[in-house]
Amino acid sequence: MTAVQDTRREAIALSVVVPIFNEEEVLPVLAERLRPVLDACGEPYEVLAVDDGSTDRTPPLLEDLHTVWPELRIVTLRRNSGHQAALTAGLHRARGAHVISMDADLQDPPEVIPDMLALARADGLDIVHGVRIDRSTDTGFKRRTASAYYWLMRRLAGTFVPAHAGDFRLLSRPVVETLKTLPDQQQIYRLLIPWLGFPSGQIAYRRGDRVAGTTKYPLRKMTLLAWDSITSFSAVPLRLSTVIGAFSLVVCLAFLVWTLVVYATGSTLPGWTSLIITVLFFGAVQLFCLGMLGEYVARIYTAVQARPTYCVARDTDEDQQ
Incomplete structure (x- = not known):
């Protein structure tokens, strides 16, 4: 790594990683809500939009946003590799002292980001989990299956797994560097990150509606995620x-x-x-x-x-x- 790259890394206080797959309807709203929040922080930041092999108008829309939003950084994958793989690509390339991961559908509100950053700095935390305390916008089936998933994971993998904490979280630079050294082929971050044992806290929030488009996690993918979680963290x-x-x-x-x-x-x-x-x-x-x-x-x-x-x-x- 060159001295120039080291200087650039030190200059970035916050990186936001957003895996994206076929979200042409969501992107304008995402930029409209996320950019003001990050600008108001008053610190150097970057947004890593990881295009996970999108086949709709997502790539050109990202390019248009990049021309007017200099902090937006586009990482394009050669093919659709899956949500966790796209998240891995973003985490591995993020330069910020703190890294926040979030989905593009805005069900996890970006307005919570300043609170996560403030809590991490005030209490010296390396991890801040976003915990969903209100999932009334989800269907009854989604709420029941999610509850069953976390109940099962806490019994098979361990009680270190925070209930109803997805991939909306803040990580410090030491946590990100540790994740980069792990050899896991299938990284299930909602289990892997708590397992590391870094000092952590929680920010509660209300899960919102998907602003546009359709879910990228149908029943088949949710089932595969549950199965991968079980076989990756339990014998x-x-x-x-x-x-x-x-x-x-x-x-x-x-x-x-x-x-x-x-x-x-x-x-x-x-x-x-x-x-x-x-x-x-x-x-x-x-x-x-x-x-x-x-x-x-x-x-x-x-x-x-x-x-x-x-x-x-x-x-x-x-x-x-």
């Missing part, structure tokens, strides 16, 4: 396979005893029904356990490959150097 599924195997052994022994008793009493033993049910039961148990084991083996395989989770095509900050 409970593997232990569950062991428990199921032990239970199956007990059932098998009980069935064996029942068969011997029936044989000893001279009763006629029904053949096909009991045989088919037994074969199907133990076959399903074996496939389930093999599938669970396969998920962990697949993660080992991915880690051994050591392929990057994202590839950057362009960074407007590098264009200016």
